[in-house]
Amino acid sequence: MPSDTTEIFRILTVAPNLIQIEVLDADQFKQDASDFTIGSYLKISDDSNTSIIALVQSFKIKETTIGGTAATTKPSFILDAQPIGFLDENGKFKRGGQQIAIPPNNVSIADDAILKGIYESVEEEKKFCFANLAQKQNIEIAVDGDKFFSKHIAVVGSTGSGKSGTVARILQEGISPSADQTQRGVLNNTHILLFDLHGEYKTAFPKSKKLDVNNLVLPxxxxxxxxxxxxxxxxxxxxxxxxxxxxxxxxxxxxxxxxxxxxxxxxxxxxxxxxxxxxxxxxxxxxxxxxxxxxxxxxxxxxxxxxxxxxxxxxxxxxxxxxxxxxxxxxxxxxxxxxxxxxxxxxxxxxxxxxxxxxxxxxPKKTATTEFTTEDFPTILKQFIGYNDDGKDNITIIDLSEFH
Ligand SMILES: Nc1ncnc2c1ncn2[C@@H]1O[C@H](COP(=O)(O)OP(=O)(O)OP(=O)(O)O)[C@@H](O)[C@H]1O
Ligand SMILES: [Mg+2]
Known part of the structure; x- marks a missing residue:
């Protein structure tokens, strides 16, 4: 970004939940950020180098000719952005509010280093990663695995929005060994039990243990x-x-x-x-x-x-x-x-x-003439949470779609 940026943008509004920026020179502003879009992040700084990070929420073209005289030869547009956090004195991203001196004097598109700071702030050994940032595929979104799996999780969205796909992705990541486990040659100790109400997960886990109405033993x-x-x-x-x-x-x-x-x-x-x-x-x-x-x-x-x-x-x-x-x-x-x-x-x-x-x-019949009895209890439990001894994935899918 050139040092004199007054020709490139103009800050119109600064409010706690809205920063409005008029971009006068789109080409200069975007530089090489060709994937700039709704959902992209902006870094807005003041003279004392305090920076707010804001999320672009909407975009509109501004009428550039008023009263028949062209104010500028290039069309300008207005971005509405929502502040989501700030960079502290060490350049580390923190969520929440931060004051900024008015008027801020610099706006730029947040670079990869900032985005990584936002999404990859989890300690290396606790990182659990199952997604990338939609606007920037090279930015991985990591969560703290300990916290993630020790609480209840809900995946919500309208129908067809990809909830089932997301669940499959999370579980696939959950059963695959971490880099550290691969290096040490040890197994991932997780075992996942998936109650598949609509019989839709089998293909996502071809190597899973599969239980259904024909082979489930549940006396x-x-x-x-x-x-x-x-x-x-x-x-x-x-x-x-x-x-x-x-x-x-x-x-x-x-x-x-x-x-x-x-x-x-x-x-x-x-x-x-x-x-x-x-x-x-x-x-x-x-x-x-x-x-x-x-x-x-x-x-x-x-x-x-x-x-x-x-x-x-x-x-x-x-x-x-x-x-x-x-x-x-x-x-x-x-x-x-x-x-x-x-x-x-x-x-x-x-x-x-x-x-x-x-x-x-x-x-439930063990053979044509015998039943499962107390001594089969360990075998029955093993079908749900037992380790596979044949190198299969450590996930058991109980297909409930055929149960009435
Ligand atoms: N990340 C993704 N990128 C591209 N396509 C996807 C993605 N996730 C899911 N899809 C596709 O979107 C469609 C719907 O996905 P999915 O079945 O996961 O949605 P759902 O929210 O579970 O729907 P429902 O409410 O019907 O259960 C599928 O065809 C799937 O292949
Ligand atoms: Mg679904």
Missing amino acids: YWLMNSEELEEMFIESNENNSHNQISQFRYSVIQNKKKHNPSVVNPSYDSPLYFSLKEVHTFITNLNNEVVGKADTENARPKLSDGTLIDDRCAYYFDQTRTFVVYSTAAATKASNGPFNGEFDRFVMRLESKINDDRLAFLLK
Whole structure:
């Protein structure tokens, strides 16, 4: 920029959020900045060498002939720029406001060194970079990786604006080893789990682990209490508290039955239980008749006369036939506490168990005849967060587009 710049531009307005500059000689002003455009940065300085950095927001051509006399032979234009920060005494970019002596006397297009100062101010070892400045492709935009990944991130934009593309780019960068890791020959320790709602990310990660409706192993017994109840209990039925208490009891007892070595399994423990057996248990409760004759103490009584002390020993393996309701003294028998209470509950369990759309969850088969049980837990976890041992990318994509 020549020392006498009064022929090139004129500062029209300086306000906290707007600096207006009239550019009189466009060719001189741009010099070799051929990519000067909306979104470019300007450096505006005063006599004492304080500089504000401002972002060009709009551009308009100024009428150069007034009253029929040409004021200048060249058309001039007006730039509206928004101040975004300033350069401190060491030339380092700082965000925020800074006073500038009025009128400022120099305007120039911010050079690469300034732009780098704005965007590449992150410490070298924390740099995480997934984008370049649109107006200047050679300027990388780095963020502090530690801060970036330790918070929630939202990628927002109107439809078709490139959100999915941006997410893919961020994740691709996230799984690739840093320069330092490459140099030391160590793996990038990240593992990314991507829930792909629309099945659109596979092509961006050709070497990813891919799970979908056909190969995802997610047995129901990994669900916690809330999830189980949400799936099987209809909370607006007026006996739902009984459904919950008996479902909970039978799940815990069934977990005990199948995991005898575990001390006091809880409702939420990730341990195998058989949903089919729980269904059978609830069915038996729903049909239960108890003996009321003198010595029978209201114990459940089967049609062959067996009196049941421990329901768990009889109710999981098969549906039982009970004695019939009777008021005769010798055969006195009446309905158990939940007889007929669980008609709808039993039907709901049946229809969920037989729903093909839920088969991946409720009937996951290890082989044609075996189920995944507690000892498969590590293998099940490994499909999500395990390391690939075949040199694949450390990302698991769960394609949810085919789940209903
Ligand atoms: N940085 C980019 N440069 C050029 N084209 C891009 C860029 N990012 C995305 N696109 C293209 O724009 C189109 C829409 O991108 P994308 O699917 O990522 O948008 P989206 O915001 O996720 O849309 P939707 O709201 O429909 O999910 C795609 O065809 C993609 O190839
Ligand atoms: Mg999208």
